[in-house]
Amino acid sequence: MKKYSVTVTILCFVFLTSPSSGLTWQEQEHQHRHTGLEHYQEREKRYEDRWYWQMPQHVMDELGIEQGMKVADVGAGIGYFTLKLSKRVGETGKVYASDIDENALTYLDERRKATGLNNITIINGREDDPLIPKASVDLVLIVNTIQLVKEKTVFLVNIRHSLKENGKLVFIQWDAEKMDPEMPGWDSQDRALYTLHTMLKIIYGAGYEVLEIKDFLPMQLIYICQPSDISRTKN
Numbered sequence: 001m002k003k004y005s006v007t008v009t010i011l012c013f014v015f016l017t018s019p020s021s022g023l024t025w026q027e028q029e030h031q032h033r034h035t036g037l038e039h040y041q042e043r044e045k046r047y048e049d050r051w052y053w054q055m056p057q058h059v060m061d062e063l064g065i066e067q068g069m070k071v072a073d074v075g076a077g078i079g080y081f082t083l084k085l086s087k088r089v090g091e092t093g094k095v096y097a098s099d100i101d102e103n104a105l106t107y108l109d110e111r112r113k114a115t116g117l118n119n120i121t122i123i124n125g126r127e128d129d130p131l132i133p134k135a136s137v138d139l140v141l142i143v144n145t146i147q148l149v150k151e152k153t154v155f156l157v158n159i160r161h162s163l164k165e166n167g168k169l170v171f172i173q174w175d176a177e178k179m180d181p182e183m184p185g186w187d188s189q190d191r192a193l194y195t196l197h198t199m200l201k202i203i204y205g206a207g208y209e210v211l212e213i214k215d216f217l218p219m220q221l222i223y224i225c226q227p228s229d230i231s232r233t234k235n
């Protein structure tokens with residue numbers, strides 16, 4: 001992981017420091033609700049540089065996202081991945097974008113209309129259930145969100161019902177090992193939220209198993225999971 005440290009420091013400085021807020025980036029994540037249009041515009045602006053550490057096209061290639069697939073972006077926010085997934089799956093595919101932040105979803109809806117993408121369904125989720133229709137999707141994607149969900153097990157069990165047979169649950173999650181403790185905006189007190197150990201506890205605790213962990217992103221790990229028989233995994 002050390003090989004990334006210089007790159008990560010530079011990338012994170014660019015991404016994580018917000019000129020107007022002075023908040024740690026974790027605080028910025030928690031601050032997302034009850035804020036106005038300006039907040040979302042600022043977030044969209046920050047995302048302009050996100051491609052070089054998020055590598056969305058490469059991520060979608062690695063996840064096998066193709067035309068015609070049905071996918072869900074849970075904790076979609078203003079739709080960084082939603083819009084890219086929508087283009088990738090095309091007219092024969094479908095993207096469900098769920099979040100609990102209605103303002104973010106309204107903003108996403110405007111972006112969707114502006115791009116003319118009509119394969120996106122926006123869902124006002126519940127804290128403990130993103131409300132994706134049953135057995136409807138090949139893949140559920142959760143990016144930088146699970147740490148914010150209070151009832152993680154219930155939430156992930158509810159997601160399980162939305163997966164088709166052989167459907168996958170994918171987390172793209174910050175990884176504490178890749179973060180430099182001196183990095184501006186990184187609050188080391190939250191480190192435990194972003195460890196491999198924490199993620200595995202969340203995943204296996206909710207009745208999933210990890211098929212593969214992809215490690216090519218500079219600040220995050222990608223966990224590809226599928227529902228498991230819990231008793232088989234434990235014994």
Ligand SMILES: C[S@@+](CC[C@H](N)C(=O)[O-])C[C@H]1O[C@@H](n2cnc3c(N)ncnc32)[C@H](O)[C@@H]1O
Pocket residue numbers: 029032074075076077078079080081098099100101104125126127128130142143144145148149150
């Ligand atoms: C850091 S943002 C990430 C947004 C998006 N996934 C991305 O990568 O750009 C976290 C998102 O999770 C959402 N969120 C937090 N708790 C949630 C929950 N229980 N259910 C659904 N979304 C939730 C927030 O509203 C916010 O939009």
